[in-house]
Amino acid sequence: MRNYLLSLLFSLPLLLSAQQQQEWVLVNIPVACIREGSSHASEMSSQSIMGTPMKVLEDNGSEWLKLEGPDGYTGYMNISSVKRLSDTEMQNWKNSSRLAVTSMSEVKVIRDTLISSPRNTVTELVNGSIVNGKKSRGRFSHVTLPDGRDGWVSTDCVSSIEDWASQPFEAQKILDRCYYLYGAPYLWGACSTKSVDCSGLVRVAYYGNGILTLRDARQQINIGRRIEPEDISSLRPADLLFFSATPDGRISHVALYDSEGKYIHSSGRVKCNYMRADDSDFSARVYRGASRIEGEISSEGIWQIINHPWYF
Known part of the structure; x- marks a missing residue:
């Protein structure tokens, strides 16, 4: 018994060291849920897709890990959804x-x-x-x-x-990804081509162009070049439009501008509406201005994947 306890005592630091070195994971299923807490019953706040690198923030030995995504977004993911990597294995993956x-x-x-x-x-x-x-x-x-x-x-x-991660900005291709999802149902926290919420549509559309943005609408309004609400005439395709329920309220919705006052967004389903008073969707919201991603790649909250250190 004494020899067993001694063996366990000496092996414990090695086990802890190996666990501490496994600081990374790769998502290992097509679409993995990120939750607010460490339970299947906890609210889904976002999703990550196969091959997304994530950093382990907390591991208490349960079936849940607290993770940080390459955009800084954090939450809990079930261990069945990921493959754990050591620092060395992560570097090998990037190479x-x-x-x-x-x-x-x-x-x-x-x-x-x-x-x-x-x-x-x-x-x-x-x-x-x-x-x-x-x-x-x-x-x-x-x-x-x-x-x-x-x-x-x-x-x-x-x-x-390399080709995917270094694509030039192409507004029409970004919008085409939105139109491909036309009619898809809204799902809170969803962020893949299976289903999306409003800011998830932005993420899917831009990520397909090799561009990573912050996750939520309330974050996305602070990235890119600001376009004031009165400058509607200056909007360009793929600009992000932001809305709230009241004039001074929290940003609660985001859409992508197309042209001639038309925008595409996920609200109930992925659909189009128009920036005019007789449009029931536009008139029910307060337009709070826009953000332009074009020309602002690599500014705060926007990453060209080829330059993101978690991927390369």
Whole structure:
């Protein structure tokens, strides 16, 4: 018994050291929920998608980790949703060959390229997912998921992470991602092509362009170049529009400007409305001005992924 206790005593520092070194995780499922507390019953505040790097802030040995995302957003995630990494493993991941999903449609990872069956599925990926692999010249490219599972994806659905992460700003492509989700239901905290809340639509649209922004509408109003409410005529496509319930109230809604007074947003569902008094949506809100992301990449709260130290 004494020898067992001594062995345990000497091994404990090693176990603690190994645990402390596992300071990172990669999201390991298509879309993972971030919650306000360490419980499935706790409110979902946001989501992260496959391959998103996150930092461990708190680990009490339960099935929940408190994590910080690459945008600084924090919350709790179930350990079943992530693959834990040491500092060394995280650095190896950043230096590895990776692919990003560029398709707006969900992409299936399959085990065998010669089999056409639902039972051939490994998992699915959504727009912006990051996996290990090199883009092939053939119809399929081989990929490896964060937990080591592997399979094949359609080559035309992915891009090298470097190309995806360094795209030039393209307002129409950002808006096209919104229109792809037209009619999708609003879901509080949702932030993927499966479903979105208002600020989640902004995140999905810009992240597909290799641009990461802060998460919530009340944060997004403080990024980019400010456009005052009276300067409606100066709005450009993909500018962010902000609203509150009262003139001095908290920012509670965000939309993306299209053109000629039209904006697209997630309110009940992803839809369009117009900036005019006879539009029931616009007249029911107080317009509080806009923010322009174009020309402001790498300013506070906006990251070009290629320059984000958690990815490269």
